[in-house]
Amino acid sequence: MMNVHATETPFSPESPQPLLREIAAGADYPVHALGPLTDAVQAVHGLTQAPIAIPGASALAVASLAVQGFADVETLGGTRALSLYLLTIAGSGERKSSCDAPLMAALRTFEREQGKTQRNDLQSWTNAQALWKGERDRILSEAKRGKGEKRTAARVDLNALGAEPAAPPSADRTVTEPTFEGLTRLYANGQPSLGIFSDEGGQFLGGHAMNSENRQKTLAALNDLWQGNAIRRTRSGDGHATLYGRRLAVHLMVQPGVARSFMADPMAADTGFLPRFLICEPPSTIGTRLHGITQRNDAALGRFGERLHRILETPMPMDPDTRELQPRTLPLSDGARRLLVGYSDTVELAQAPGGDLSRLAGYASKSAEQAARIAGVLTLWRDLRADNVTPDDMGKAITLAQFHLSEAVRLADAATVSQEIDRAEALRKWLFENWAGPEIMVRDVVRLGPNALRESPKARAALSLLERHGWIAPLDPGTVVRGAARNESWRIIKDCAHVV
8 A cells, every 4th residue: 555645734824804894885876766856966966076865865954954844744653744864974075065055055044134133133122121121120119019909900010011022033943063951942942943954963973962971861852853742851940841843854964983883872773763864875976076077057056045945934833922833734645655555565574584674673664754754845845835745756755765774774784893893993903003912811901902992892892803804813721821821812913913
């Protein structure tokens, strides 16, 4: 028998694998489904060459702010507000502000005009309030000095004097970084229909209103406003206040890193806050935006601005004393209802165990209502006195709702994975730039590592991810590390420190 000797080849481990965020490309934005908003959105896109979904979201949000005070829309689950919440994810340099500005221009002009009127009204109110207070003080002074009939007469005079003149309401229609208390005060003293609009939405998501102390009440309040519910506020010294008939539209433009962190926040998801948003992260157009192919359509933007200004000038139906909105109900036509029922049933079936939407029931269960809201916004933008939602507008709205639902599906998992990768990348840099030892343990990361990893589960998860990508290697249980046998430890592969 012949002996066969195998030639041994030395084992050479693969180089460490980079920590990458691989997110599948999304569907094309259905700009044609914006109906009466389409021309203006295409005009902004031609001017800025930014991803067309950015001005698309801006136009929908502005239209929602404009019409939400006039009507609520019929849905399959009852009558709902026309308020839309939108979250647009785009990196620095994607011309978010340039997309927002031309669509908001008429609103800013209207706010300035109303601000001048309010200043004049404020001076008249100051005089009227001073006269009222002087007369009230006189009546009280006479009542204090008198007895019997004089006090009775004083009560009659006070009743005849009436309530203190109300200050003219604030003209502002939008805010950028409100706290819950600030938003409540603005609703109490200003317009009953407001918008939170920010092209730097990270400032709001990372600001005072969303810190650990205030986050829960802020999320609860914004959820209530999306539903059209009353706002309730109780504070020591201020007493209890309940404000009915208020509406809120929201459009936050945020950087991808901020969005990933927020979308991975369990509180934002568990409270149902995130599923109330129409989410989108369009592909970048940086590198293709050439001045030579810029297209202007001032006529389309002019028509959009004129329509917006006309709606803003139209008095909203409200109680004159409490400023509570009293919107009418916008019904669905029979054809629109049939379309919505078909869409709702399709989405419901996809939420069954093992279905495409089974893990995103929060987003999916609201998609049909989102479609009805969008349809109502498109309808009233075209005609504030429209009798009902037509099948054409409902079909367009369903197309938009489907797009945003597909974006939510695409981005939800990416947010969780991306946050894990971000933590692992932070740990990788720390190991190779700040940690001097050849081995690492979970306790080392918890005690001395990056702030985001100062909890054992997070530290262990990041170490495991680095292990899978070849940046560290596990040591056998019982290996002596720094003078003691350890159950769990890793060797840092220092010769790969130069690998990015």
